[in-house]
Amino acid sequence: xxxxxxxxxxxxxxxxxxxxxxxxxxxxxxxxxxxxxxxxxxxxxxxxxxxxxxxxxxxxxxxxxxxxxxxxxxxxxxxxxxxxxxxxxxxxxxxxxxxxxxxxxxxxxxxxxxxxxxxxxxxxxxxxxxxxxxxxxxxxxxxxxxxxxxxxxxxxxxxxxxxxxxxxxxxxxxxxxxxxxxxxxxxxxxxxxxxxxxxxxxxxxxxxxxxxxxxxxxxxxxxxxxxxxxxxxxxxxxxxxxxxxxxxxxxxxxxxxxxxxx
Amino acid sequence: xxxxxxxxxxxxxxxxxxxxxxxxxxxxxxxxxxxxxxxxxxxxxxxxxxxxxxxxxxxxxxxxxxxxxxxxxxxxxxxxxxxxxxxxxxxxxxxxxxxxxxxxxxxxxxxxxxxxxxxxxxxxxxxxxxxxxxxxxxxxxxxxxxxxxxxxxxxxxxxxxxxxxxxxxxxxxxxxxxxxxxxxxxxxxxxxxxxxxxxxxxxxxxxxxxxxxxxxxxxxxxxxxxxxxxxxxxxxxxxxxxxxxxxxxxxxxxxxxxxxxxxxxxxxxxxxxxxxxxxxxxxxxxxxxxxxxxxxxxxxxxxxxxxxxxxxxxxxxxxxxxxxxxxxxxxxxxxxxxxxxxxxxxxxxxxxxx
Numbered sequence: 273x274x275x276x277x278x279x280x281x282x283x284x285x286x287x288x289x290x291x292x293x294x295x296x297x298x299x300x301x302x303x304x305x306x307x308x309x310x311x312x313x314x315x316x317x318x319x320x321x322x323x324x325x326x327x328x329x330x331x332x333x334x335x336x337x338x339x340x341x342x343x344x345x346x347x348x349x350x351x352x353x354x355x356x357x358x359x360x361x362x363x364x365x366x367x368x369x370x371x372x373x374x375x376x377x378x379x380x381x382x383x384x385x386x387x388x389x390x391x392x393x394x395x396x397x398x399x400x401x402x403x404x405x406x407x408x409x410x411x412x413x414x415x416x417x418x419x420x421x422x423x424x425x426x427x428x429x430x431x432x433x434x435x436x437x438x439x440x441x442x443x444x445x446x447x448x449x450x451x452x453x454x455x456x457x458x459x460x461x462x463x464x465x466x467x468x469x470x471x472x473x474x475x476x477x478x479x480x481x482x483x484x485x486x487x488x489x490x491x492x493x494x495x496x497x498x499x500x501x502x503x504x505x506x507x508x509x510x511x512x513x514x515x516x517x518x519x520x521x522x523x524x525x526x527x528x529x530x531x532x533x534x
Numbered sequence: 535x536x537x538x539x540x541x542x543x544x545x546x547x548x549x550x551x552x553x554x555x556x557x558x559x560x561x562x563x564x565x566x567x568x569x570x571x572x573x574x575x576x577x578x579x580x581x582x583x584x585x586x587x588x589x590x591x592x593x594x595x596x597x598x599x600x601x602x603x604x605x606x607x608x609x610x611x612x613x614x615x616x617x618x619x620x621x622x623x624x625x626x627x628x629x630x631x632x633x634x635x636x637x638x639x640x641x642x643x644x645x646x647x648x649x650x651x652x653x654x655x656x657x658x659x660x661x662x663x664x665x666x667x668x669x670x671x672x673x674x675x676x677x678x679x680x681x682x683x684x685x686x687x688x689x690x691x692x693x694x695x696x697x698x699x700x701x702x703x704x705x706x707x708x709x710x711x712x713x714x715x716x717x718x719x720x721x722x723x724x725x726x727x728x729x730x731x732x733x734x735x736x737x738x739x740x741x742x743x744x745x746x747x748x749x750x751x752x753x754x755x756x757x758x759x760x761x762x763x764x765x766x767x768x769x770x771x772x773x774x775x776x777x778x779x780x781x782x783x784x785x786x787x788x789x790x791x792x793x794x795x796x797x798x799x800x801x802x803x804x805x806x807x808x809x810x811x812x813x814x815x816x817x818x819x820x821x822x823x824x825x826x827x828x829x830x831x832x833x834x835x836x837x838x839x840x841x842x843x844x845x846x847x848x849x850x851x852x853x854x855x856x857x858x859x860x861x862x863x864x865x866x867x868x869x870x871x872x873x874x875x876x877x878x879x880x881x882x883x884x885x886x887x888x
Contacts, residue, residue, distance in 0.1 A: 467564040474561040475580040
């Protein structure tokens with residue numbers, strides 16, 4: 273039987289502080305709830321902190337994977353039961369160690385190759401580092417789909433635009449979809465979305481697609497402080513579940529095709 | 535990318551501010567009403583993808599070679615130097631290193647006056663910059679003054695210069711630029727030498743949808759300018775061509791230049807002798823010209839006149855490179871002039887080799 277490669281979904285932003293890591297965590301859990309076997313990889317090779325957000329003591333051994341000391345399967349940490357039991361797996365470098373600070377472009381491309389070969393998963397969510405460094409852009413370009421997270425902050429819009437432009441240059445044709453996070457209202461989120469789309473249309477001749485809106489949610493901020501997952505019934509959690517639903521539909525036909533019987 | 539937010543009392547004022555501060559190519563990407571009844575407009579400007587050079591194709595998911603990070607860094611440095619030089623990527627052939635004899639030869643090839651040539655070469659050498667374009671730009675920057683015209687200001691503009699310099703077309707370009715920024719403007723023909731000249735300016739005024747008037751003498755012009763000032767309208771005054779080096783002719787125009795609230799702008803053509811243009815600009819400065827517009831830059835291959843005009847001491851407002859009104863007015867910077875001098879020199883070399 274032809275086992276499909278895992279689908280790589282990269283989440284970036286350009287600017288830091290847009291809520292990218294929280295969205296990555298919630299998205300990984302939401303995709304797992306849809307039935308996908310998900311690996312969340314902290315692709316911030318310099319400052320890994322996803323395990324801190326998840327309240328975990330250990331985020332796995334990404335440094336060991338890149339150094340060839342261990343396989344992806346043996347380096348991951350199970351979250352909420354792990355990918356085999358409705359949760360997801362996490363692969364990160366130790367928080368605060370800076371172990372991969374100078375990993376470089378070669379390490380990033382090596383990571384893509386290793387993740388592509390991890391066929392135990394349907395989906396790998398890559399939480400990219402902030403900024404538009406060569407490593408982040410290489411990972412974004414190598415992914416099957418890229419999601420830019422932006423906020424109503426004008427600086428987030430310009431940085432997301434830079435991220436989009438560089439991705440278009442690197443892939444020649446593929447721009448990211450985007451999520452508006454931390455908007456105070458639906459109106460503000462739509463305004464932010466319109467500004468971003470207008471800017472890309474005017475200068476890049478491309479209209480990025482709005483994937484979803486996650487409004488500012490007090491319970492999300494509390495979850496970050498407590499190093500806990502988003503509350504299941506919170507507005508932010510529901511919004512991210514909707515985004516997961518959109519992404520999940522894309523992977524489903526791929527799975528059916530691989531297992532199809534005539 | 536530039537992204538700026540403007541607050542104004544209404545959309546018209548906001549759009550005018552956007553165009554004045556960010557240029558005509560800025561795009562409004564968002565607007566909303568403010569609580570005090572005004573508007574908030576967000577505008578963006580960017581060069582688009584063309585600005586990004588040397589992006590390695592990373593979509594394959596595999597590194598091209600083992601030392602990619604180091605080579606990428608050095609490629610970016612090279613790309614930056616190329617961008618400053620103004621070259622197209624991946625076709626740089628010349629080393630572009632500074633050499634005083636080469637710079638002297640280059641400027642002489644453009645027929646720049648000897649006095650300016652030696653001064654520029656000396657300053658370029660003293661700059662210590664190893665790149666030819668940057669060293670030349672540095673030397674030009676020491677002598678050039680630029681002062682683009684802001685048509686939104688409440689002052690009349692009196693265009694003076696020799697016959698055939700392109701004053702009427704410049705008047706139309708300035709008026710069109712003002713209209714694009716929602717500025718009320720009036721075109722005035724003063725000291726009109728012939729019916730044809732007046733008719734041409736009137737035709738431009740009709741196209742631009744701007745009011746037109748004829749001022750037969752200095753008194754009539756002073757009244758028109760004063761009326762425009764009261765109504766917050768920018769008056770752009772076209773005049774008949776004359777030789778500013780001729781004392782009698784200059785005296786006839788001095789009455790116009792002394793009208794209150796009028797700024798005299800010299801207009802000269804780049805088609806001419808590089809030393810003679812220095813004399814003409816000097817005479818225009820004596821007449822009271824506070825800045826300069828150089829026309830017909832698209833018609834010359836040797837740029838000595840541009841070098842002369844740029845380093846004459848009179849602030850350079852704009853250059854024009856097209857007879858068409860919509861093509862507008864460009865601003866010449868030391869770097870852009872240095873690029874043009876070196877690029878046209880290379881083109882000439884390539885042309886002669888073929």
